[in-house]
Amino acid sequence: MNDSKTYVTRPWLPPLSEFLPYLEEIWRNKTLTNNGPFHQRFEAALCEHLGVEHVSLFCNGTIALVTALQALGIEGEVITTPYSFVATVHSLVWNRIEPVFVDIDPHSCNLDPRAIEAAITPRTTAILPVHCYGTPCAVDEIQAVADRHGLRVLYDAAHAFGVRQHGRSLLAHGDMSVLSFHATKVFQTFEGGAVICRDARSKAQVDYLKNFGFANEVTVVATGINGKMSEVNAAFGLLQLEHVDQALALRAAVDARYREQLALVEGVHCLPRAPVDTDNHAYFPVLVTAGETVRDRVYAYLRQHGVFARRYFYPLISDFPMYRNLPSAAPERLPVARSVAQQILCLPIFPDLPLDKVDEICRLLALALESRHAA
Numbered sequence: 176m177n178d179s180k181t182y183v184t185r186p187w188l189p190p191l192s193e194f195l196p197y198l199e200e201i202w203r204n205k206t207l208t209n210n211g212p213f214h215q216r217f218e219a220a221l222c223e224h225l226g227v228e229h230v231s232l233f234c235n236g237t238i239a240l241v242t243a244l245q246a247l248g249i250e251g252e253v254i255t256t257p258y259s260f261v262a263t264v265h266s267l268v269w270n271r272i273e274p275v276f277v278d279i280d281p282h283s284c285n286l287d288p289r290a291i292e293a294a295i296t297p298r299t300t301a302i303l304p305v306h307c308y309g310t311p312c313a314v315d316e317i318q319a320v321a322d323r324h325g326l327r328v329l330y331d332a333a334h335a336f337g338v339r340q341h342g343r344s345l346l347a348h349g350d351m352s353v354l355s356f357h358a359t360k361v362f363q364t365f366e367g368g369a370v371i372c373r374d375a376r377s378k379a380q381v382d383y384l385k386n387f388g389f390a391n392e393v394t395v396v397a398t399g400i401n402g403k404m405s406e407v408n409a410a411f412g413l414l415q416l417e418h419v420d421q422a423l424a425l426r427a428a429v430d431a432r433y434r435e436q437l438a439l440v441e442g443v444h445c446l447p448r449a450p451v452d453t454d455n456h457a458y459f460p461v462l463v464t465a466g467e468t469v470r471d472r473v474y475a476y477l478r479q480h481g482v483f484a485r486r487y488f489y490p491l492i493s494d495f496p497m498y499r500n501l502p503s504a505a506p507e508r509l510p511v512a513r514s515v516a517q518q519i520l521c522l523p524i525f526p527d528l529p530l531d532k533v534d535e536i537c538r539l540l541a542l543a544l545e546s547r548h549a550a
């Protein structure tokens with residue numbers, strides 16, 4: 176990739192010299208995978224860092240979602256959001272579960288808790304909300320709906336690493352939460368993910384399922400998959416944990432600079448950050464309020480100038496061919512999600528994005544919005 180280009184994100188990497196001793200240890204002990212020493216140390220370190228009790232590491236967030244749904248025994252229909260990365264909903268279909276889309280809240284871009292209750296049928300077994308961009312869902316309202324109807328709650332927390340609210344980790348809510356440690360995430364292990372479980376029993380269930388269902392050398396207790404994280408990824412994650420707070424602080428500075436610079440640019444609305452104890456600034460989403468045509472011209476204009484902003488999440492998942500014929504995918508049922516998807520643009524944000532580059536992106540954005548480019 177050419178360095179004159181500015182991508183929506185770039186992974187934060189520690190100095191290579193810091194990683195070499197970890198690799199030397201793996202070379203010495205020759206345990207490459209299957210719950211090795213780095214895997215165990217990384218799970219323990221993550222519990223400590225995140226302030227949760229039970230973490231099960233995975234090869235990626237998608238297999239973690241698929242496995243968490245199995246561990247919770249979810250079937251029938253699950254209420255979820257059309258405004259996410261497609262893996263959220265694919266994970267349901269890989270378990271032969273029918274997704275039921277409901278609309279989002281325009282401020283948080285997360286499931287609108289008022290819309291959930293109306294979508295519940297006798298076949299509904301769970302809710303699969305997403306903490307989109309790391310913004311917390313309405314966790315108390317969602318839990319109240321779930322309790323009233325005896326439903327499970329599985330959070331897709333792929334964007335929510337390290338977010339804390341009301342004195343506790345956001346990941347502590349629901350029956351389980353799933354993280355992604357993909358290269359594009361605030362905390363990454365090249366590929367990777369994790370399931371946060373409420374208790375040791377459900378972690379054991381998840382652990383069996385990600386290891387073919389083996390309970391011991393000769394006993395298979397479930398139709399498991401291979402979802403394990405390798406020692407190289409786990410060792411890298413352990414090292415990354417030492418740097419993540421610094422990386423988040425650098426992201427916060429980029430976020431603040433955008434807000435300052437864009438405050439006076441007409442036609443762009445920065446999505447507000449929810450009040451939290453610790454934010455992670457995973458994305459910098461803005462709305463181009465003139466709508467889809469102008470948004471797409473702004474997107475193209477930025478690209479011409481080497482700025483690769485992304486339209487996360489456009490199109491809606493409910494518009495993809497395998498979902499659009501579901502009754503709940505009907506456009507008139509999802510007006511807020513549709514409107515946000517038509518205006519959304521995620522601007523580059525990553526720890527070593529120079530602040531003068533942020534200024535330049537804001538200038539380009541303002542120029543693009545001038546009528547001669549965007550009208």
Ligand code: T4K
Pocket residue numbers: 182183184185186235236237238259260262263305331333334355356357358359367368483487
């Ligand atoms: N749930 C949610 C809500 C999610 O957002 C995701 C993943 C998942 C579940 C599933 O978790 P995983 O199974 O992925 O662990 C990216 C990521 O591939 C995906 O992980 C992520 N969400 C999604 C929002 O974004 P793309 O197709 O946009 O990625 P890509 O390859 O275009 O990368 C974007 C930019 O990042 C590139 O232009 C340059 C930069 N980049 C990317 C990679 C991969 C790098 O600089 N280095 C890299 O190695 O999907």
